[in-house]
Amino acid sequence: MRAMSFEPTRTAALERLAHFVPKAGSDYARLRNHDLPGHPHVSVLSPYVRHRVVSEAEIAQAVLGRFSASTAEKYLQEVCWRSYWKAWLDRRPSIWTAYEAEVKAAQNQLATQSGLRQAWQDACAGETGITCFDHWANELVETGYLHNHARMWFASIWMFTLNLPWALGADFFMRHLLDGDPASNTLSWRWVGGLQTVGKTYAARPDNIAKYTDGRFNPAGQLAAAHEVQPLGHPEHPKPLPVPGSDSVDTGLPTGLILTEDDLSPGFLLEGGLRPVAGLILLNTTRRSPFNVAPQVIDFTSSLAQDCATRWGDRVGGFTIVHTPEDAADWAKAHAVEQLVAPYTPTGPGRTGLDAVAGATRLPLRRVMRPWDAAALPHATAGFFKFKARIPDLLATLQTPARHSA
Numbered sequence: 001m002r003a004m005s006f007e008p009t010r011t012a013a014l015e016r017l018a019h020f021v022p023k024a025g026s027d028y029a030r031l032r033n034h035d036l037p038g039h040p041h042v043s044v045l046s047p048y049v050r051h052r053v054v055s056e057a058e059i060a061q062a063v064l065g066r067f068s069a070s071t072a073e074k075y076l077q078e079v080c081w082r083s084y085w086k087a088w089l090d091r092r093p094s095i096w097t098a099y100e101a102e103v104k105a106a107q108n109q110l111a112t113q114s115g116l117r118q119a120w121q122d123a124c125a126g127e128t129g130i131t132c133f134d135h136w137a138n139e140l141v142e143t144g145y146l147h148n149h150a151r152m153w154f155a156s157i158w159m160f161t162l163n164l165p166w167a168l169g170a171d172f173f174m175r176h177l178l179d180g181d182p183a184s185n186t187l188s189w190r191w192v193g194g195l196q197t198v199g200k201t202y203a204a205r206p207d208n209i210a211k212y213t214d215g216r217f218n219p220a221g222q223l224a225a226a227h228e229v230q231p232l233g234h235p236e237h238p239k240p241l242p243v244p245g246s247d248s249v250d251t252g253l254p255t256g257l258i259l260t261e262d263d264l265s266p267g268f269l270l271e272g273g274l275r276p277v278a279g280l281i282l283l284n285t286t287r288r289s290p291f292n293v294a295p296q297v298i299d300f301t302s303s304l305a306q307d308c309a310t311r312w313g314d315r316v317g318g319f320t321i322v323h324t325p326e327d328a329a330d331w332a333k334a335h336a337v338e339q340l341v342a343p344y345t346p347t348g349p350g351r352t353g354l355d356a357v358a359g360a361t362r363l364p365l366r367r368v369m370r371p372w373d374a375a376a377l378p379h380a381t382a383g384f385f386k387f388k389a390r391i392p393d394l395l396a397t398l399q400t401p402a403r404h405s406a
Contacts, residue, residue, distance in 0.1 A: 006047050006144065006178055008303035010265075010311065013048035017062055020045070025067045029074040033212050035147040042147065043075075046179035049082065051304050052263040052343075056083055057372045061398045069395060080394060082184055083372065084387045086346045087380035089183040091240035093347045099186050102167035107290055109165070116164075123162055124172055132209055132217035133157045144178035144296050149212055155192040156204035159232065160224040166193045166232060176294045182348030194231025197383060203229040243378045246369035249274065249341055256337035257316050258282060258328070258357065258365075260350035261301050263343040264308040268370055270315050278335040279316035281305045283323050284353035325353070325360035332361045344369040371397040 006012070020043040031041035048054045056079050063072045089096055110117045122128050126137035136154045140146050146154065151173070158169040170189040174180040190196035203226045210218040249255070257276035259266055261283055285301045286293050302321075309319035320331050332340070340358065344367045345351045358365040375397050379390040 006300060008300050009307045010048075010053050013045065013054040016043070016045055016048070017054060017059060021062050021066050024063045024075045025071040028072075032074065032078075033149050035150045035213050039145075039147055044145065046082075046181075047145065047300065048304075049079075050179040050181045050184075051261055051301065052265050053304055053308075055265060055370070055372070056080070056394075057370070057398055060395060064395070064398070069392075076391065076395070077388060080376075080388070080391050081384065082181070083376040083394065084380055084384050085181075085183040085187045087373070087376045087387075089187060089347045090244070090377060091380050092238045093241070094238050095190075096182055096186065096347050099167060099170065102165070103171045104290060106165045106168045106171075110168075119162060120164060120168055123158060123164060123169075128162060130157060130161070130219055130222050132213070132219050133162075135217070140173070140176050141294070144176060144294070144300065146177070151188065152192055152202050153204040153209055155189050156202050156229070157223060159193050160201075160203070160229045161222070166190070166195070171289050171291065174293075175289045175291055176297065178297055178300050180288055180297065182288075183346060195233055195235060198234050199231055201229050201231050240381055244344070244367075244369075246344065246374060247366040249366045249368065250339060251275070253339040254335070254337055255339045255341050256280060256332055256335060256363075258340050258342040258354065259305075259308065259319075260342070260345050260354055261285060261305065262345050262348070262350040264304055266308075266312055266316070266343065269341065269343065269368055270312070272368075274341060276316045276341065278331070278337065279309075279313065279319040280328055280331050281309060281319055281321045282328060282350075282353050282357060283321060284349040286323075287349040287353065325356040328357040329360040332363060337361075337363065339363060340365045342367055344373055 023041070024043070028041065034041055045054065045059065049056060049059065059079055060076060063075060069076060110120060124137065126134035126141075128134055133154060136146055136150050155169055158164050159166050166189055170186055173185050173189070177185065187196055191200065192202040194201040204223055205226070206218055206220040206223060251273065255274065255276045257266060257269065257274065257279045259279070259281045264281070283301060283305055285298050305321050309321060313319050322328050322331060340361065340363050342354055342365065345354050354365070372394060375393045379387050379393070
């Protein structure tokens with residue numbers, strides 16, 4: 001099954017983007033929901049975007065260099081969904097904390113409930129007897145990727161047919177997806193389960209699966225009926241926190257640049273005048289889950305970090321890659337750093353690790369926000385369709401590309 005591979009370099013990301021751009025207009029709008037071998041109708045850029053080896057802004061600008069915003073509307077919306085989820089969770093970080101607590105609670109249940117443990121193991125191993133589900137479980141484990149439509153079907157079957165805890169399913173994805181993103185993954189699972197939008201669930205239907213897999217799968221009679229797919233709950237969302245701002249930087253202080261796996265493209269900081277005396281990359285990949293994170297996820301992220309260090313090292317006095325706050329504190333002391341500067345880091349393990357570094361070093365930490373993020377955060381107040389009306393604000397942060405019709 002391992003036909004798809006992801007080379008962990010920015011060069012590979014840009015090549016994949018260039019290959020996809022001609023398909024980003026009507027082709028994507030018409031064929032994006034089809035889950036086919038090799039995933040020919042989607043960009044398959046998410047493992048790179050998740051680590052910002054290539055940014056949402058770069059992708060949007062490349063697409064708008066070929067198509068008008070109206071022609072590429074569906075693809076641009078898909079890019080903006082990721083920004084919306086990140087902004088929504090950033091304004092409500094207690095949702096992430098609650099998810100982590102649910103995973104830990106489910107982990108304890110697995111230790112004491114043999115029936116649940118066996119069902120969970122069967123689902124993770126692709127041994128449920130539901131052919132499509134088992135295929136997707138194996139595809140995820142082997143390749144680190146799933147088509148978005150397959151992710152929705154998989155989550156629905158996990159929760160409503162197999163009756164497994166939703167947090168364990170979200171964790172299974174986080175452990176194996178190369179693009180395992182705290183916001184997109186967690187909130188998408190909540191949406192399928194009816195926790196994100198009150199009363200809104202997603203039911204995996206055999207006819208829909210058959211249609212969009214071109215008949216490869218048809219689990220007729222194997223899935224929960226539509227009337228059995230009921231919301232897992234109706235929790236009230238916490239009120240959104242105030243919109244965070246971008247910190248100012250004292251350019252007169254010896255500065256250490258810190259990157260996390262959430263943003264491995266420091267060019268916007270260096271081009272903005274930052275002159276660090278040293279660079280650090282903090283990897284928190286193993287903390288995406290209390291279970292074992294897949295080796296290929298750890299290797300992919302580590303290799304992306306090394307690629308970043310190679311590309312940018314000469315601009316920052318070299319990069320050091322560490323995994324603990326204590327190692328970061330030693331690095332800061334060795335380089336006589338008096339100030340830390342980092343790209344604004346979204347809610348998740350990356351931010352948790354960065355906060356720990358600030359505590360360990362006892363140095364001021366300045367978080368600098370990209371214009372794209374600054375434009376997105378104020379509008380994550382409700383559902384996506386309100387946010388969608390503000391997509392022109394995000395696109396306005398781009399340098400004006402040369403546009404022409406498809």
